[in-house]
Amino acid sequence: MAGKRSGARKKRSQQAESTPQLRSEPPLSLERIIATAVDLLDTHGVDGLTMRRLADRLGSGVMSLYWHVDNKERVFDLALDAVLAFREPAPRGEALDWRADVVHMLEDWRASMLRHPWSASLLPRRTLGPNILNRLELLSRTLSKAGVIEANMNVAIWSLWNYVMGATITRASFDRSIDDLAAAQQALTRLSAHYPTIESTRLLLDSDWDGVFRKGLDFLLDGLAPKT
Amino acid sequence: MAGKRSGARKKRSQQAESTPQLRSEPPLSLERIIATAVDLLDTHGVDGLTMRRLADRLGSGVMSLYWHVDNKERVFDLALDAVLAFREPAPRGEALDWRADVVHMLEDWRASMLRHPWSASLLPRRTLGPNILNRLELLSRTLSKAGVIEANMNVAIWSLWNYVMGATITRASFDRSIDDLAAAQQALTRLSAHYPTIESTRLLLDSDWDGVFRKGLDFLLDGLAPKT
DNA sequence: ACCTGAACACCGTTCAAGT
DNA sequence: ACCTGAACACCGTTCAAGT
Numbered sequence: 062m063a064g065k066r067s068g069a070r071k072k073r074s075q076q077a078e079s080t081p082q083l084r085s086e087p088p089l090s091l092e093r094i095i096a097t098a099v100d101l102l103d104t105h106g107v108d109g110l111t112m113r114r115l116a117d118r119l120g121s122g123v124m125s126l127y128w129h130v131d132n133k134e135r136v137f138d139l140a141l142d143a144v145l146a147f148r149e150p151a152p153r154g155e156a157l158d159w160r161a162d163v164v165h166m167l168e169d170w171r172a173s174m175l176r177h178p179w180s181a182s183l184l185p186r187r188t189l190g191p192n193i194l195n196r197l198e199l200l201s202r203t204l205s206k207a208g209v210i211e212a213n214m215n216v217a218i219w220s221l222w223n224y225v226m227g228a229t230i231t232r233a234s235f236d237r238s239i240d241d242l243a244a245a246q247q248a249l250t251r252l253s254a255h256y257p258t259i260e261s262t263r264l265l266l267d268s269d270w271d272g273v274f275r276k277g278l279d280f281l282l283d284g285l286a287p288k289t
Numbered sequence: 290m291a292g293k294r295s296g297a298r299k300k301r302s303q304q305a306e307s308t309p310q311l312r313s314e315p316p317l318s319l320e321r322i323i324a325t326a327v328d329l330l331d332t333h334g335v336d337g338l339t340m341r342r343l344a345d346r347l348g349s350g351v352m353s354l355y356w357h358v359d360n361k362e363r364v365f366d367l368a369l370d371a372v373l374a375f376r377e378p379a380p381r382g383e384a385l386d387w388r389a390d391v392v393h394m395l396e397d398w399r400a401s402m403l404r405h406p407w408s409a410s411l412l413p414r415r416t417l418g419p420n421i422l423n424r425l426e427l428l429s430r431t432l433s434k435a436g437v438i439e440a441n442m443n444v445a446i447w448s449l450w451n452y453v454m455g456a457t458i459t460r461a462s463f464d465r466s467i468d469d470l471a472a473a474q475q476a477l478t479r480l481s482a483h484y485p486t487i488e489s490t491r492l493l494l495d496s497d498w499d500g501v502f503r504k505g506l507d508f509l510l511d512g513l514a515p516k517t
Numbered sequence: 518a519c520c521t522g523a524a525c526a527c528c529g530t531t532c533a534a535g536t
Numbered sequence: 537a538c539c540t541g542a543a544c545a546c547c548g549t550t551c552a553a554g555t
Contacts, residue, residue, distance in 0.1 A: 185458045189473065189493075194484050195483075198484040198485075198486055201487045201490070205486060215501070216500070216501050220505030222455070223502075224505070226458065226459060227452055227454040231454060256426040257426075272444070273448060276448065276512075280508060281509060284512070
């Protein structure tokens with residue numbers, strides 16, 4: 062009586078055991094759904110997130126998800142913002158090094174996204190969640206305290222945003238396929254007649270990503286810093 | 290005899306006309322397939338490209354595509370590279386303004402991607418096609434002639450790449466949903482208690498994207514320029 | 518060499534219903 | 537308030553076959 066149909070989608074809980082309620086899954090909740098979605102994305106990438114797979118992992122029927130969440134898009138939005146939480150550091154004394162603060166904020170941002178390689182390329186295409194807005198607000202406040210006037214503020218923020226996003230998206234996708242990369246560089250070598258310059262510097266392989274990020278950021282900050 | 294089954298997928302050619310061969314579709318070819326794919330992407334976005342829709346547009350069966358192309362991934366790769374063709378300008382005199390050359394190359398690159406808003410966010414996640422490699426090679430050569438030494442070359446290229454990609458991806462996706470943007474800014478205003486700084490500068494609305502791009506690029510080039 | 522339909526193993530989501 | 541299965545309208549791709 063317990064197993065109504067043998068072909069039914071298996072659930073992780075026991076099927077014909079003695080006390081089917083004991084030790085069963087906790088009830089669904091938005092938090093559990095999003096946490097599991099992040100897991101799925103981390104292990105299987107963007108294409109690995111499926112409403113059906115998500116439900117399976119949660120031990121529920123697919124359609125149960127839709128009571129907690131409007132649609133799959135919404136799952137993406139929430140998973141993305143979840144990954145971008147930022148604990149604002151205790152506001153330190155006033156006249157400290159604003160530049161170090163900015164670098165720290167942006168490096169933390171980048172690190173958060175690299176921990177979840179699917180997140181960076183998703184971010185620019187979705188509506189900005191509260192955690193991202195919070196990061197932007199903090200960045201803006203720091204620049205403001207540093208003396209960047211309001212007329213230059215949006216240029217400053219977007220330049221930094223552009224740079225961080227570009228660096229992180231590139232890094233995240235180049236990382237994923239180190240084998241492909243080696244193959245690409247090999248192909249490049251075979252084509253060294255066409256692309257002699259980038260072939261000789263081993264552009265695709267010899268890149269110190271962290272160093273590149275840091276240096277480009279410094280150049281940008283040099284330009285954006287209020288002239289004294 | 291001509292219309293074998295009424296429920297068959299309609300083709301754009303006539304079904305029971307007098308001379309069914311006349312005025313029919315030209316034969317399939319990789320070029321036609323890719324050109325149509327680009328069309329589809331331009332008008333319906335990334336999710337609008339479907340093997341079935343592609344075949345429909347071409348007046349062929351779905352599976353016919355697979356003779357010309359390995360799989361859908363390959364269609365993406367080829368469509369992307371097709372959109373990034375670059376006509377190398379006639380090599381002008383020697384000691385000209387390398388900086389103007391670089392800016393021109395990168396602005397052309399950005400413009401090409403903005404003409405096909407789906408392309409920018411696709412590019413970093415795919416293997417680099419010949420047209421992209423060509424652009425990188427040209428950029429590299431220009432920097433080299435400008436005096437950037439080999440040890441600094443990869444940092445220079447990747448910094449510029451990161452910036453261009455970030456700027457273009459952001460611009461392309463913010464453009465697509467100007468209504469969403471206004472809604473987002475409105476939501477921001479409602480939340481001005483939480484995000485006072487970015488709310489007051491109207492970060493989401495008052496952005497001169499072209500100006501931002503140009504300025505940030507200038508700062509980067511200031512930093513990357515060989516010291517004289 | 519080039520094209521095809523049927524079939525398989527998936528998708529996201531609507532709906533009407535159960536507790 | 538919360539969860540469910542059946543069903544619909546899609547997907548990409550394998551296969552065995554047609555010309």
